[in-house]
Amino acid sequence: MSEQSKQSLTKKVLIGMFLGSIVGLTINILDLNTSDSFVNTYIVDGLFFVIGKMFINALKMLVVPLVFFSLICGVCGIGNINTLGRVGSKSLALYILTTAIAITLGISLAASVGIGEGMGLTSSAQFAVKTAPPISDVLINIIPTNPIKAMANGDMLPLIFFSILAGISLLMVGRKSKGLIEGAEVANEVMMKMVTIIMTVAPYAVFALIAKSMAELGFELLGQLAGYVMVLVSALLIHLFITLMIVLKLFSGLSPRVFLRKIRNAQVFAFSTASSNATIPVTLRTVTERLGVNNSVASFTVPFGATINMDGTAIMQGVATVFIANIYGVDLGLIGYLTVILMSVLASIGTAGVPGVGLIMLSMVFVQVGLPVEGIGLVLGVDRLMDMIRTVVNISGDAVVSTVVAKSEDKFDLAIYNDPYAGSNTNIKDLSIDESIEQELAEVIQETHEKS
Helix, strand or coil: CCCCCCCCCCHHHHHHHHCCCCCCHHHCCCCCCCCCHHHHHHHHHHHHHHHHHHHHHHHHHHHHHHHHHHHHHHHHHHHHHHHHHHHHHHHHHHHHHHHHHHHHHHHHHHHHHHCCCCCCCCCCCHHHHHHHHHHHHHHHCCCCCCCCHHHHHHHHHHHHHHHHHEEEEEEEEHHHHHHHHHHHHHHHHHHHHHHHHHCCCCCCCHHHHHHHHHHCCCCCHHHHHHHHHHHHHHHHHHHHHHHHHHHHHHHHCCCHHHHHHCHHHHHHHHHHHHCCCCCHHHHHHHHHCCCCEEEEHHHHHHHHHHHHHHHHHHHHHHHHHHHHHHHHHCCCCHHHHHHHHHHHHHHCCCCCCCHHHHHHHHHHHHHHHHHCCCHHHHHHHHHHHHHHHHHHHHHHHHHHHHHHHHHHCCCCCCCHCCCCCCCCCCHHHHHHHCCCHHHHHHHHHHHHHHHC
């Protein structure tokens, strides 16, 4: 079968996304999603919800062990603590830089358009402010008192710290740790195989996720806040297709067109799940198998980026701040906008990459610059859809930084990057079990039992 005749996973997912949008909009337009209707109870909140939730849970199930084993393998694969320090410092600097550019772009575009001026809108929705921890607590909590608890809770920064420390310690032990390192390599390969298995049902899960979202959102919500939505989407697209691509070209010299074509698969999943953390397995696989980034770099930069890099969320905060300030007639001034930029960059560090976290960060910004927090109620109606779009920008930024850092450290395969078919198809043979190997493993287990 030729490469052209094979239907790639990305195409199947895009088809599922398109069909899900059609089905969801049809349900919404025909008003079949009323709270007590059969369609809403058994289809939207029943079948679609269950399938989508099971898929997201399956992805989240892989995040902790995948990050743990891949980081250990990544540190050991780098093999040099000085190199690890360079990778970490470069990643942090680029993530902070892109986040600062993102929120500056959002504020500038929103202020130039003047969204919200003279609208005289009032908020009927309420938003309960969740107290965010101070930056000192975030820094302290990077070091886990109980690494097992951090893994169970899915706390990414403590997990990253412990995994890197474990990898460095294995390197320092030397030859005695060879068995553990080889075991981590096998475990990492097993986790990637689990990703392959779960990805086979992805098109159906994406269909369910998109259908449910569109059935609930529809078009009318967008009409209420058309100006806010248009400016926010425009800023997100400008950052994705211009800012990030300039960073990629400037620091790596690679083709942005090739990058955008190859990152599409991860972007679709980010849009569907609206969660940077849930998309980690897909992003990691795309960055390594499609873009040619060595796993020793990607295993660090991808989970690190999912934790601290929130370009899309930063843009939302900038646009929403200008929007709410204009509605309430508050003049923030230059100092106010600089405060928003600084707060958004700091707030993005250590904030979990899960759906809706942007609103929590936004409440912090509003309190800091003196805007009424209840103004967040004005953007609640469209935040879910906007969250999906900005998550696409977030993971795209992770992939750009991973590629740039890998290229600078000579941990990059240009042949894979330029190969349009590299890693593009899920090979069904990869999911089969070799009968000879299966028999060999059975014999080993039998011998073990007999000895015991």
